[in-house]
């Protein structure tokens with residue numbers, strides 16, 4: 001059995017075969033850094049993280065590129081409104097993106113190219129397209145791609161050809177446009193005063209201006225994958241379904257017209273939408289929930305991963321209070337099991353433990369090879385926990401359980417910290433600055449009580465020092481009207 005993936009190009013599940021056996025070039029459209037990425041963006045990034053981890057666990061060497069869109073209509077608008085240079089404006093959102101991504105345990109890509117650092121390859125790409133006669137300079141000074149010069153246009157999004165002909169007489173200069181607007185799209189936008197004011201304009205042989213959004217991904221992908229593997233066709237290109245048209249359609253047109261290849265990427269994968277539904281969640285956040293909203297709400301990142309992977313990436317996911325509560329409970333149970341296994345899992349084992357371990361590997365492999373079936377992989381993990389707990393209860397746990405768990409945990413990574421710390425500390429206990437081995441929880445509870453005393457005595461520097469010390473050992477203090485509680489946040 002080998003990995004099979006649903007290819008949007010052709011709309012069918014196909015066996016995955018990279019251009020070069022053993023290695024995979026993987027390009028994922030990253031965030032536009034004009035704002036905090038919302039949980040819907042992170043659903044896509046989590047699906048890509050699962051794919052990346054599964055490719056690596058399957059033995060592939062993965063070269064993963066995720067771009068950061070730091071120049072486009074939205075970033076320029078944001079910088080203009082704030083009266084800041086583009087570079088200054090996007091910095092905080094780039095930092096925030098990485099912070100949120102790490103919190104959600106999304107693995108580092110091999111490289112995070114910023115569009116503004118790849119202007120030269122973008123200019124070369126436009127020059128190449130002009131030379132081939134598939135691009136032209138409009139009377140507004142911008143350069144456009146002529147879609148009627150590229151017969152394969154519409155192949156990915158399966159646009160109606162009639163619709164295309166109707167639209168092809170016109171053109172569009174906005175970075176984002178609707179499906180009805182299948183028409184010549186902008187490659188290079190002539191500089192406007194707003195662009196100049198925020199430092200978003202560059203000299204080019206075909207006129208001063210700045211790249212269109214679609215051009216950026218083609219240029220960065222071709223440049224980086226060329227440098228790394230010496231090829232001009234990607235193995236996998238992924239993103240959210242909202243990118244199929246126009247973004248990915250336009251990327252294909254530019255790239256294939258430039259390279260002369262049949263494909264820009266051989267496999268196109270798209271993650272479905274996430275919708276925020278019902279209850280407190282939507283009331284509180286409207287339709288925009290960011291990863292930092294969840295973190296501030298004390299949600300464990302393992303629970304967010306679990307919630308996302310419990311729905312197949314090609315199905316739309318309703319993000320509800322109930323769903324999140326169930327995922328929090330699930331992640332907490334997995335976290336407890338993880339701790340138990342680390343503590344008690346070193347027994348001699350035996351054929352039963354070996355069989356349970358082998359079943360986990362087989363089931364997770366089968367699930368993820370089947371178009372990255374997260375829900376089935378997660379179900380296999382819970383089955384394993386139930387069986388393994390039974391063996392541990394009977395004193396028949398063993399190293400095989402530990403090894404199998406670590407393998408699956410390294411792919412799904414959905415276990416939570418042990419959550420709320422409720423252990424009582426015996427009267428008269430005294431602790432030092434470092435937690436004694438095996439008594440971390442009692443230590444944290446004791447110190448958080450000392451912090452409450454310090455605050456009452458208005459000794460805020462001491463209270464802050466205690467908070468930092470707890471944090472350094474993976475505990476977080478959460479103050480609310482009801483009082484203060486200490487929560488274990490590290491795995």
Ligand SMILES: [Zn+2]
Pocket residue numbers: 028029030217247
């Ligand atoms: Zn892109």
